[in-house]
Amino acid sequence: MRIAFQGESGAYSEAAAMRFDPSAEVFPCETFEDVFSAVASTKIGYGILPIENSIGGSIHRNYDLLVQHELPIVGEVMLRVTHHLLAVPGTTLDAVKRIYSHPQALAQCERFLHGLSGVEIVATYDTAGSAKLIRDQNAHDAAAIASARAGEVFGLSVLASGIQDFDENITRFLIVSRSATPLGDPDKTSLVFTLHNEPGALFKALSVFALRNIDLTKLESRPIRGRAFEYLFYADISVPRQDLQCARALVHLAEFARSLRTLGSYASWREPATADAAVQVAKS
Amino acid sequence: MRIAFQGESGAYSEAAAMRFDPSAEVFPCETFEDVFSAVASTKIGYGILPIENSIGGSIHRNYDLLVQHELPIVGEVMLRVTHHLLAVPGTTLDAVKRIYSHPQALAQCERFLHGLSGVEIVATYDTAGSAKLIRDQNAHDAAAIASARAGEVFGLSVLASGIQDFDENITRFLIVSRSATPLGDPDKTSLVFTLHNEPGALFKALSVFALRNIDLTKLESRPIRGRAFEYLFYADISVPRQDLQCARALVHLAEFARSLRTLGSYASWREPATADAAVQVAKS
Numbered sequence: 001m002r003i004a005f006q007g008e009s010g011a012y013s014e015a016a017a018m019r020f021d022p023s024a025e026v027f028p029c030e031t032f033e034d035v036f037s038a039v040a041s042t043k044i045g046y047g048i049l050p051i052e053n054s055i056g057g058s059i060h061r062n063y064d065l066l067v068q069h070e071l072p073i074v075g076e077v078m079l080r081v082t083h084h085l086l087a088v089p090g091t092t093l094d095a096v097k098r099i100y101s102h103p104q105a106l107a108q109c110e111r112f113l114h115g116l117s118g119v120e121i122v123a124t125y126d127t128a129g130s131a132k133l134i135r136d137q138n139a140h141d142a143a144a145i146a147s148a149r150a151g152e153v154f155g156l157s158v159l160a161s162g163i164q165d166f167d168e169n170i171t172r173f174l175i176v177s178r179s180a181t182p183l184g185d186p187d188k189t190s191l192v193f194t195l196h197n198e199p200g201a202l203f204k205a206l207s208v209f210a211l212r213n214i215d216l217t218k219l220e221s222r223p224i225r226g227r228a229f230e231y232l233f234y235a236d237i238s239v240p241r242q243d244l245q246c247a248r249a250l251v252h253l254a255e256f257a258r259s260l261r262t263l264g265s266y267a268s269w270r271e272p273a274t275a276d277a278a279v280q281v282a283k284s
Numbered sequence: 285m286r287i288a289f290q291g292e293s294g295a296y297s298e299a300a301a302m303r304f305d306p307s308a309e310v311f312p313c314e315t316f317e318d319v320f321s322a323v324a325s326t327k328i329g330y331g332i333l334p335i336e337n338s339i340g341g342s343i344h345r346n347y348d349l350l351v352q353h354e355l356p357i358v359g360e361v362m363l364r365v366t367h368h369l370l371a372v373p374g375t376t377l378d379a380v381k382r383i384y385s386h387p388q389a390l391a392q393c394e395r396f397l398h399g400l401s402g403v404e405i406v407a408t409y410d411t412a413g414s415a416k417l418i419r420d421q422n423a424h425d426a427a428a429i430a431s432a433r434a435g436e437v438f439g440l441s442v443l444a445s446g447i448q449d450f451d452e453n454i455t456r457f458l459i460v461s462r463s464a465t466p467l468g469d470p471d472k473t474s475l476v477f478t479l480h481n482e483p484g485a486l487f488k489a490l491s492v493f494a495l496r497n498i499d500l501t502k503l504e505s506r507p508i509r510g511r512a513f514e515y516l517f518y519a520d521i522s523v524p525r526q527d528l529q530c531a532r533a534l535v536h537l538a539e540f541a542r543s544l545r546t547l548g549s550y551a552s553w554r555e556p557a558t559a560d561a562a563v564q565v566a567k568s
Contacts, residue, residue, distance in 0.1 A: 103407070231502075
């Protein structure tokens with residue numbers, strides 16, 4: 001598999017791709033948009049995108065991009081996230097005056113960061129990119145929160161390990177492709193729909209699943225741009241699209257919805273519970 | 285009114301406070317957390333917090349903080365947002381190599397930013413803080429996206445005005461207080477609830493509103509920390525809490541919900557449609 005991901009080498013998206021397929025050839029992209037473009041227009045067959053973290057919540061940008069592009073979801077990977085505080089060798093924790101990382105990673109290490117004093121927290125677009133930044137600056141008064149693998153890639157020391165607030169810190173990634181052929185046997189389907197702006201509209205929409213005992217594992221609302229305080233809904237349901245009950249539910253939903261689109265039907269793949277993905281990828 | 289807000293002078297939160305009450309005394313705070321602390325522990329009676337933007341979506345951090353703190357919501361302000369590109373006087377658009385702003389503001393000016401080439405986009409915690417940053421650095425190769433008022437506060441020139449992608453760019457702010465006394469006649473109620481993890485749970489929860497024709501104006505899910513992929517739901521309904529139908533719906537919801545809390549019942553205040561709040565505040 002050839003898989004495009006956003007970020008520098010050492011990014012969690014790269015780790016997710018390599019856990020899913022240890023022989024994958026991975027291609028770093030600067031932005032999430034670039035991952036979609038790479039898959040839409042080149043010979044890179046797949047793209048991997050973080051969509052949700054169990055602590056930080058949804059990565060809304062990628063929900064938006066799934067709708068703007070026509071690439072179906074063909075797989076899902078859940079990766080346990082272990083954050084490390086990385087610095088140029090020789091730097092001590094006491095000397096650190098700035099800590100760089102992606103806002104989601106910073107939010108996931110809130111307690112650790114709260115315990116430090118006199119440290120400026122700087123939000124960046126990228127965890128591994130933050131590691132690269134302090135390496136490039138050869139900064140001895142700064143640190144980055146990123147994966148252990150990012151530390152190895154950029155020759156940084158680990159000042160602290162496993163600094164995330166919760167052990168149960170898992171990121172869900174989606175794999176997109178030009179072809180809708182799923183990677184494995186689908187057990188989930190993702191939808192996006194809009195509703196008429198009237199009381200009870202969402203209730204009616206959810207009835208199509210509840211009446212058939214279909215489990216809704218996720219419901220996310222996002223603003224419709226240009227129409228203030230109207231929403232798109234993203235829903236994940238725990239049935240494959242070819243399932244008869246799912247097909248019936250979607251026909252039923254189409255009756256109520258202003259618009260309805262299936263984003264993909266795919267298999268969920270979760271790495272074994274005890275693995276520390278970042279470290280294992282680093283060692284492989 | 286004494287109102288605490290997050291950000292530097294010139295922040296949109298400050299503009300929202302001053303539009304709501306032109307005679308308000310405003311107090312800048314470094315973080316959203318600090319706004320809650322200021323109201324909880326000092327003589328500042330009110331705090332104002334952005335909760336949602338019509339383009340960028342919810343400000344999840346503030347949803348999380350509303351639950352962590354016990355401060356009731358007593359008011360809501362909707363403010364039209366007009367972004368400006370600001371720079372140290374003498375700087376030309378061609379010379380700009382870096383643009384600083386809050387990720388939400390950057391996202392709201394995506395088309396404008398996309399039209400520039402060779403410019404690095406830097407995410408910061410604050411729009412007005414970005415304006416202060418380039419003033420402090422006296423940077424002639426950088427610009428900030430912030431309000432016109434931030435430009436006046438920090439003595440910056442306007443390189444471009446109204447650079448947001450959509451005119452209908454409105455931010456909703458919530459006002460919190462120690463006392464639950466609403467500012468005006470309530471017409472909305474905000475709730476937070478958790479559900480049992482079983483098929484149809486959300487459908488049942490929404491039935492309590494649908495059966496009474498109560499309009500759900502917003503539904504937001506947020507992860508429950510430490511319980512992977514289980515969610516808290518935030519709901520806004522367009523009835524005041526003292527309304528009999530609302531009281532009945534809440535008793536009904538309590539039957540199904542694992543937990544239920546009312547965050548506040550309050551009046552929604554929207555500034556007149558044609559006003560450019562930032563500019564008007566600057567001129568006042």
